[in-house]
Amino acid sequence: MIIYFAPMEGITDGILRRVHHELFGGVDIYCLPFHKLTQTMSLLTREKRDISPEENRGLHVLPQALTRDPGQLHAWLQSVSARGYSCADLNLGCPSPTVTKRGRGSGMLRDLSALRAFLDQVFSKPLPISLSVKTRIGYESPEEWQEILPLLARYPFAHVTIHVRTALEQYTGAIHPEAFGLALRQGLAHPVYNGDLRTPVDVRALTDRFPGTKAVMIGRGLLFDPALARRIRGGPPASREELQAWYTALYEGWRDRFQETIALGRIKKLMEWPVGEDIKRKRLLRRADHIEGCIEAALGHGGENSVLEPMNTM
Numbered sequence: 001m002i003i004y005f006a007p008m009e010g011i012t013d014g015i016l017r018r019v020h021h022e023l024f025g026g027v028d029i030y031c032l033p034f035h036k037l038t039q040t041m042s043l044l045t046r047e048k049r050d051i052s053p054e055e056n057r058g059l060h061v062l063p064q065a066l067t068r069d070p071g072q073l074h075a076w077l078q079s080v081s082a083r084g085y086s087c088a089d090l091n092l093g094c095p096s097p098t099v100t101k102r103g104r105g106s107g108m109l110r111d112l113s114a115l116r117a118f119l120d121q122v123f124s125k126p127l128p129i130s131l132s133v134k135t136r137i138g139y140e141s142p143e144e145w146q147e148i149l150p151l152l153a154r155y156p157f158a159h160v161t162i163h164v165r166t167a168l169e170q171y172t173g174a175i176h177p178e179a180f181g182l183a184l185r186q187g188l189a190h191p192v193y194n195g196d197l198r199t200p201v202d203v204r205a206l207t208d209r210f211p212g213t214k215a216v217m218i219g220r221g222l223l224f225d226p227a228l229a230r231r232i233r234g235g236p237p238a239s240r241e242e243l244q245a246w247y248t249a250l251y252e253g254w255r256d257r258f259q260e261t262i263a264l265g266r267i268k269k270l271m272e273w274p275v276g277e278d279i280k281r282k283r284l285l286r287r288a289d290h291i292e293g294c295i296e297a298a299l300g301h302g303g304e305n306s307v308l309e310p311m312n313t314m
């Protein structure tokens with residue numbers, strides 16, 4: 001089973017990727033949040049740093065682009081290739097209205113003839129490196145997958161990551177795993193399942209239902225439980241000490257790179273996942289003005305039931 005750490009803009013930067021790899025491991029490929037391509041083709045400072053080989057030393061990473069312009073994509077693939085990468089990803093999944101109203105991300109799923117023309121142009125000449133794609137199963141309705149799937153299958157993508165929701169479904173509510181099953185049945189090359197994998201049991205249920213599953217991408221599940229990939233591979237759950245080390249290393253990395261208030265803001269954003277809807281811990285986290293307070297909110301005092309609920313291992 002290949003495990004991808006999903007790209008999450010504003011969260012999964014180089015510091016998080018490196019600390020995760022060192023402390024927990026289990027992930028094969030770390031995905032970079034998208035580069036929003038522009039006419040000038042100049043990347044933001046943080047994007048340049050995020051993709052730099054120094055930032056990703058020892059890691060297998062997959063850069064990602066958000067664009068509807070084949071020329072921009074070609075130029076970007078050249079620059080990614082020059083940085084030593086052999087594969088990069090195209091974003092057809094971002095559901096943010098600021099992105100979709102410009103016809104980018106999952107906005108490209110709204111007009112399949114335009115998407116087809118775009119992909120025809122992209123693949124009309126040899127690419128410097130291989131290209132993968134990350135998609136939703138539709139913009140408005142899961143029914144759209146019936147047309148999107150054969151369209152994507154026409155092109156030689158290195159792999160196709162399928163977030164089994166429509167764009168309008170954003171990130172919550174029902175998922176449609178049957179869309180992934182259809183991709184397997186129709187012989188789509190290298191499909192990667194994505195959506196709501198939170199425990200090793202979820203992964204087992206997926207592979208039981210779809211025995212052809214060879215690769216999964218996990219995002220929020222790894223924020224909730226950074227040992228999830230390790231556990232999927234039969235390793236131990238995270239100990240309290242490991243979780244403390246995880247949050248402390250992230251905080252220190254972000255504090256050294258940015259400044260204390262930004263580091264605290266980022267750690268709080270990350271901790272929203274393990275804290276969940278627990279009112280008491282949410283309040284503790286909101287009020288915390290130092291890392292120890294945040295860790296206490298995320299892990300509790302150390303008594304029974306205070307660390308992340310242990311979840312079934314496979």
Ligand SMILES: Cc1cc2nc3c(=O)[nH]c(=O)nc-3n(C[C@H](O)[C@H](O)[C@H](O)COP(=O)(O)O)c2cc1C
Nearest residue numbers: 006007008009033034134163195196197218219220
């Ligand atoms: C805060 C946040 C930022 C995200 N940024 C990106 C991104 O830059 N590129 C992308 O393809 N998906 C992005 N996603 C979507 C995730 O990669 C993933 O597809 C989604 O969270 C579903 O997987 P999960 O249920 O395992 O979290 C983002 C999701 C979240 C919650």
